[in-house]
Amino acid sequence: METIYALSSAAGRAGVAVIRVSGPASADAVRVLTGEGPGRPREAVLRTLRDPRDASILDRALILWFEGPASFTGEDVAEFHVHGGRAVVDGVLVALGRLPALRIATAGEFTRRAFENGKLDLTEVEGLADLIEAETAAQRVQALRQMEGALGHIYEGWRGRLMRVLAHAEAEIDFPEEEIPGDLTRKLGPEITRLADEIRNHLDDGRRGERLRDGVEVAIIGPPNVGKSSLLNRLARREAAIVSDEAGTTRDVLEVRLDLGGVPVTLADTAGLRDAVNAVEQEGVRRALARAEGADLRIVVAALRPDGGLEGDFSLAREGDLRVLNKADLGPSNLPGAILVSAATGEGLDWLEEALTQLVGEKAGIAETPAITRGRHREGLLACLGGLERALGALREERAIELVAEDLRLAARSLGRITGRVDVEDLLDIVFRDFCIGK
Missing domain, CATH: 3.30.1360.120 (Probable tRNA modification gtpase trme; domain 1)
Structure with missing residues (x-):
């Protein structure tokens, strides 16, 4: 060495x-x-x-x-x-x-040696990388929990239970003449079902951990001149976007990073949604719609007009979006379901920020149980769940025990790849490539 x-x-x-x-x-x-x-x-x-x-x-x-x-x-x-x-x-x-x-x-070599010498599993390695990169308090808490093994313990616990089930299947295959209780593996069907249900519930917990690690995407959308860029500047507490009375000033997606309640947020100001008058604005509208479609949360903005009418509406809003009525300084309004603000005077901005912080926290807050933080965890769990479901199907159809055992083996291998127990050589470069020299 x-x-x-x-x-x-x-x-x-x-x-x-x-x-x-x-x-x-x-x-x-x-x-x-x-x-x-x-x-x-x-x-x-x-x-x-x-x-x-x-x-x-x-x-x-x-x-x-x-x-x-x-x-x-x-x-x-x-x-x-x-x-x-x-x-x-x-x-x-x-x-x-x-x-x-x-x-x-080389980059990450100290941590790689810690993994190879059994000091850390791969989820703990990733937790260490996340801790180094953490920008907010909530990211720090999540990374520390993962680095201390909270996520790895869950996956290794599932793998241990799965290996016990697999051992029974292997016993039936390898020692058919011994005095082993008949149909032993089929009697373990309820345990396989419990494992599948626990993994499915873990997968169904949204993308909370991934959102907290990578940041929540929030898009501000609405027609031109309703004050989207002014709202972005107010929330960012700086002049991040150019503000003008001329329609179509924002042609591309402009991003700022915020820390809301310990959760990293990427706030995106998009082009005004209207029938574009030229090719450049058409591309801006296309990008705005694409960004709005992919966002975790959207702030849909309309505005009061001096004559008391409305500029824009909330027809684009979907469930969970924030509806914001800007230019409250132009007159009173009792539009239901909307937060009344004035980007010009600051009226209602505290209410908007509080509501946004609450929704962002719900999307990516720290949960009582550790959450999935990387796409490769999700892929491994989906592969494991697929193997368990195939094994249960084979049991129901009374297929050969060898086929059941093979599906259980594949499921266990998928779990092992998450923590680094089996078949990880092809994963190591991916896991360690973002580490700095000296770590």
Whole structure:
């Protein structure tokens, strides 16, 4: 096993930078740079780092030693906590690079070693990646739960139960002459049914975890000049969109990112929906309609006119959409089911933001039970559910026990691929490709 090293803290100037070394030559790396052994595990020691080429001082640093397997990677690990100036960091990295037993780590290699050494399963690895990328409090909570194994424990629990059922089927196949109760696997049909129902309910919990991880998509739609861009600017608390009295000012979809109640939201301002007068506006309307169709939530906007009439209506609204009547400063209105606001004066904006935050929280809030956070989890669970349903069908039709066992085996393999228990070599590059060097 090669020994790897890399900067594990963020690049750039900082008060402290962390350089990590993992592998069998980690202790030697400490000895070469400090002239002393690494010290006792998990006890920080202050040492002078010297360049092995000419013994020049590189820095005064804290050294932390983690003896495998009680470390992040499961191997011997040394951490150099150095001052975070670029010259210091570069100097230590260059010195480590001169040691023949060391090489620079590839992206995600420390975490990949943790997986390969049984310290993390794939769902925990993904939770760690999500924690590094978390932008909101709710994302942080979800990522921590996943990194601590909440999701993996559910899937491994299902897999364990499934493997017990499969073991009975294999026993009937492999030991037909032994004194095994007849029709044993068929008597386990209720357990297969319970497993299928639990997985189906897990899948039916919307896309809550995926929405929280990736963000909720909210589209603002309506005819021209009802104040869609002004509303976007108000919600974003900055001048993100150009506002004009001229119809058709917004030609393309404009996005801003918000944090509403700890949930990341992508708020999209779309072109005004009308019979377009030219090809550019036609394309803008087409994109607006496509974005509105794919959005998790929509704010449908109409507006009061000075004469008391309405500009636009709510015919495009679907169940769960927010209906907003803008330009409340032009006069009173009691239109039912609509939030009355004025983007010009700010009237009603607090009510709109509160309602939007509530709906977004319902779409992607933290649930009591861990939620699916990635498409590959969903694909694996659907494949598992398909295998269970085929096995139940084979049991009902009294088909050969070998066919039942094969479907159960495929279902168990699909669950195992989620946590990394079986057949994962083709998944590893996908899981680890977005990790940074040093993690």
